[in-house]
Amino acid sequence: MKRVSSRSKIADQVFLVATGLCASSPILFLLVITGIVVVQSIPSIRLMGWDFLTSVTWNMGSTYGAMTVKNGVPVPAGASYGALPFIVGTLASSVIALLIAVPISLLTAMILAYRVRGVVKSALSIVVELLAGIPSVVIGLWGIVVLAPWVSSSLGPLLTHVGWVIPFFSGPVGTGMGLLTSGLVLALMVVPIITATTRDLLEQVPILYREGGIALGMTSWEVVRLICLPYIKEGMIGAVALGWGRAMGETMAVLMVSGSAINYLPQNLYSPISTMAAVIADQLDSAMTDASHMAVHALSELALVLLVLTLLTNLVARLLVNRSRGTRRAGMGVKAG
């Protein structure tokens, strides 16, 4: 009888341990990161309670003055951390981004999936993927140099005409650095993600159902709207949620075009804003100067809120995407009779 040499047995053990470690590392990272953010947030949570989510004033207090004790934690006098403007800024800019990006992505995906083929199709697909690869700081730069001036001089003034129907659209337009420009920049960044996912979903719609629609005298748009979209509905919601998570987490490009508003809720479509991600990046430096560390704790809590929001949207997205795939497969099995 042949025996496996003890050396290869040891190698196998090493292999098992190594793969086990690697496989569990994502969970480990997630837990460690969440853990650190939670622990770092605790003093700020004790200081502000729910006011953190509802109050508008973000103030480090006088970091050179005397400490006071508030809610059992020592903080610089006058320190108060209200994240509402950043939460609103994050949600508003990302929702605007989705409102712009979803229709564009849908139409692009429809063209990619059904209209073009061969070389044109691969070329277009590559362009979409390249777009996803542009560093966000480059997009931010473009936002400052091209987009913001254009919003300020052309798009903004045009949109203010809608102001009498939707007051939020009325001016003043300002410098162009603000909510609308942030939304546009974010839209540009999520279009590739949503387009690629939607294209894959549309390609999964069985030709049998599409031809059923065509043979019934539907136009291409009717086939997409009435047959394909209902078929991929859950997956679409997932794709949008993926894009949403990306838009909420984006930092650099938004920081560059948002106008960095503090202690201020957006008054109209052109108001300067700040997002949670941008504030964290922007303020960390000065927060380090706070001897009580409360400023850092507050930024951690901001990170925690952002983390929870993005994890939630991603989780919901995954669930929806998987559920749509699962039911379709199961459904197909039953149908093929």
Next chain:
Amino acid sequence: MSQSISVENLRAWYGDHLTLKGITMELEANRATAIIGPSGCGKSTFIRCLNRLHETIPHGRVSGSIKLGDEDLYRMDPVDVRRVVGMVFQKANPFPTMSIFENVALGLRIGGVRSKAEIIERVEKSLRMAALWDEVKDRLREPATALSGGQQQRLCIARALAIEPEVLLMDEPTSALDPGSTLRVEELVQALKSSYTIVIVTHNMQQAARVADKTAFFLNGELIEYADTAIIFTKPSDKRTEDYVTGRFG
């Protein structure tokens, strides 16, 4: 009233591959015509040209002319063509996201029928024509996928009939069905042919003999013989037809 279809020198390609090599034939009104022939001879391609579905697939190309009455189908808007030339596919394909009712009503809605009463009435009429009404009348709101395979195929027939086409194309409509469901579909064809021009592709000789008034035998993209069904099956004039219908090849 249905009209006859005259096909003249019809060629169809998949890319560079010439699949139909010049078909000329007259499909008579108020008759059922069977298309038979070995697998890959171009039967599906042929009937997919009749509702201009062939041109929707990648690199699908067509030449020649097809006239419905005296209108050239290839000069019409393809969407309009498909509303007068309905189709039933080999595999039942009811829209899986819709209810039984919606499946039949959809064609009416996109055709611009707005009146709810009219839609309800025409859905019922179509389901009755497809001999499905009694089985589904109490479960119209259920998803179409809850039906059996045979019921789904009859639902697809109802869906095609709802928009009141003049021509009904059927590509092996019973190949996935059990004998009972097959019989019901065949009875349906018998009943429908008085008011429609029916073209049915089948691999089943008995089926062709049972439902079709005329039968066309295709081989390698060519029309070999086209005559009354009885003649095709009893005294075909071409040796290849005889070989095929007697089961010597194909």
